[in-house]
Amino acid sequence: MLHRGAQPTVITPIKLAGRQARSGGPRLGPKPTSEAGRGRDLSQICWELRTRGKFSGLANGAGVSEAYVTLATNDGYAIGALVLGHSLRSNNTTKDLCVMITPSVSVAIRSMLEGVFSKVVVVDVLDSGDSAHLSLMKRPELGVTFTKLHCWTLTDYSKCVFLDADMLCVQNPDELFSHSELTAVCDIGWPDCFNSGMFVFTPSHDTYTRLLQHAETSGSFDGGDQGLLNTFFTNWQRVSFVFNMVASATYTYLPAYKQYGGDAKLVHFLGSMKPWQHRYDRNSGSVDIPHGYHHLAPYLNSWWALYMKLVQPGVPDMEVKECLQTVDKEEHIEMCDSIPVFIEEVKAEPSVHIPERDDTVESEGKDRDASMASGGSELTTPAESELQEVAHQLSDLTVREESLEEGKARWERGEPDYLGRDSFENIKAYIDSKLENGQ
Numbered sequence: 001m002l003h004r005g006a007q008p009t010v011i012t013p014i015k016l017a018g019r020q021a022r023s024g025g026p027r028l029g030p031k032p033t034s035e036a037g038r039g040r041d042l043s044q045i046c047w048e049l050r051t052r053g054k055f056s057g058l059a060n061g062a063g064v065s066e067a068y069v070t071l072a073t074n075d076g077y078a079i080g081a082l083v084l085g086h087s088l089r090s091n092n093t094t095k096d097l098c099v100m101i102t103p104s105v106s107v108a109i110r111s112m113l114e115g116v117f118s119k120v121v122v123v124d125v126l127d128s129g130d131s132a133h134l135s136l137m138k139r140p141e142l143g144v145t146f147t148k149l150h151c152w153t154l155t156d157y158s159k160c161v162f163l164d165a166d167m168l169c170v171q172n173p174d175e176l177f178s179h180s181e182l183t184a185v186c187d188i189g190w191p192d193c194f195n196s197g198m199f200v201f202t203p204s205h206d207t208y209t210r211l212l213q214h215a216e217t218s219g220s221f222d223g224g225d226q227g228l229l230n231t232f233f234t235n236w237q238r239v240s241f242v243f244n245m246v247a248s249a250t251y252t253y254l255p256a257y258k259q260y261g262g263d264a265k266l267v268h269f270l271g272s273m274k275p276w277q278h279r280y281d282r283n284s285g286s287v288d289i290p291h292g293y294h295h296l297a298p299y300l301n302s303w304w305a306l307y308m309k310l311v312q313p314g315v316p317d318m319e320v321k322e323c324l325q326t327v328d329k330e331e332h333i334e335m336c337d338s339i340p341v342f343i344e345e346v347k348a349e350p351s352v353h354i355p356e357r358d359d360t361v362e363s364e365g366k367d368r369d370a371s372m373a374s375g376g377s378e379l380t381t382p383a384e385s386e387l388q389e390v391a392h393q394l395s396d397l398t399v400r401e402e403s404l405e406e407g408k409a410r411w412e413r414g415e416p417d418y419l420g421r422d423s424f425e426n427i428k429a430y431i432d433s434k435l436e437n438g439q
């Protein structure tokens with residue numbers, strides 16, 4: 001990625017999905033490879049994407065636009081971003097969703113990202129003329145770090161919350177936007193530092209430039225963005241751990257998890273093993289939890305449940321599936337040995353809430369026209385219909401009364417209901433009750 005020489009690669013928009021192209025509106029050109037494309041800056045491109053995108057914060061009439069921003073430099077992290085985006089929408093966020101990607105993300109996955117995110121912005125740190133490139137030449141190890149820093153150039157937004165692509169939203173975290181730059185959560189390794197998986201920031205070209213200068217002069221003490229950002233934003237403000245709950249921490253301090261874990265809003269799969277790298281058994285609907293990862297089981301299962309319902313159906317049969325591991329029942333799956341008992345004493349409540357979609361936002365797009373032209377309902381676009389269908393399936397899962405015996409038998413048949421009675425909330429409630437009883 002860092003060895004393309006002096007190619008005039010710039011931050012470029014991706015081609016919009018066919019729906020927008022068919023709508024008759026002006027089309028964005030292809031990725032600029034000539035001089036013509038070099039003059040366009042990111043804010044201009046974002047403006048174009050916003051005014052033509054499917055979702056738009058401005059369309060809500062707020063006058064200002066706030067967004068969650070994430071980053072993916074390959075298909076694995078892009079799958080993470082898709083699940084994150086769905087989990088935010090499922091929890092009824094009122095904010096825009098923006099994802100920054102690099103050209104190495106496959107075209108098929110880009111198109112899926114367009115279905116979930118208001119803006120898909122292609123960034124390339126190899127821009128031959130800008131300061132990021134100059135700094136990179138001196139400090140090539142900061143490549144991905146610089147890609148993350150591009151979020152400060154999203155100046156169409158008045159305020160943003162950056163989220164790592166390896167995070168999952170389990171409750172609405174929109175209150176984060178009442179905080180100012182830089183707000184974050186303590187790192188679990190060195191709590192004087194903040195963890196850079198989630199931070200509230202204000203896009204600004206000036207801040208971006210100063211960050212690059214800081215990177216060049218001071219570098220990053222850990223080689224990544226966290227080490228850089230912590231020495232730049234020394235007066236950061238702390239918010240609760242529930243806004244960046246590192247999943248592994250639940251294991252190290254179980255009583256605190258018992259006390260506060262139910263308030264978690266954003267779960268972070270920090271570390272080398274990401275959710276999409278775990279093995280998943282399609283038949284049993286459970287994740288193969290490796291030794292040492294059992295405490296992550298409820299979150300991994302929630303992540304995979306969301307992935308299987310809302311993302312996997314759209315993933316094409318292509319190389320991207322290599323970054324996901326699914327297995328058939330015949331293969332040996334080592335289950336978390338304590339999970340099957342959770343089927344007892346659980347309440348039926350979904351862990352994933354499919355929102356009523358905001359018609360005001362949707363009406364900005366031309367999807368409605370396409371839907372009506374094809375005989376669809378006046379009030380639903382194809383995407384909305386799809387979501388409503390999923391919502392129905394989910395509600396079917398949860399309204400059905402099931403006896404304890406039936407639930408147990410279903411589990412033993414290898415058919416856990418991770419979106420219903422075997423959901424994360426219910427599993428956690430079970431853990432809580434056991435802890436309360438001192439078991």
Ligand SMILES: O=c1ccn([C@@H]2O[C@H](COP(=O)(O)OP(=O)(O)O[C@H]3O[C@H](CO)[C@@H](O)[C@H](O)[C@H]3O)[C@@H](O)[C@H]2O)c(=O)[nH]1
Pocket residue numbers: 070071072073074077144148163164165166195196197198222223224225226227269270271272
């Ligand atoms: O090849 C990569 C690597 C990272 N990312 C993006 O950068 C984020 C950070 O990387 P990640 O693998 O999630 O790092 P963590 O395991 O979370 O480790 C910590 O250390 C990183 C480097 O300082 C910080 O970026 C993280 O926020 C911090 O939690 C990811 O979520 C992605 O959004 C990519 O797109 N491609």
Ligand SMILES: [Mn+2]
Pocket residue numbers: 164165166167197268269270271
């Ligand atoms: Mn992370």
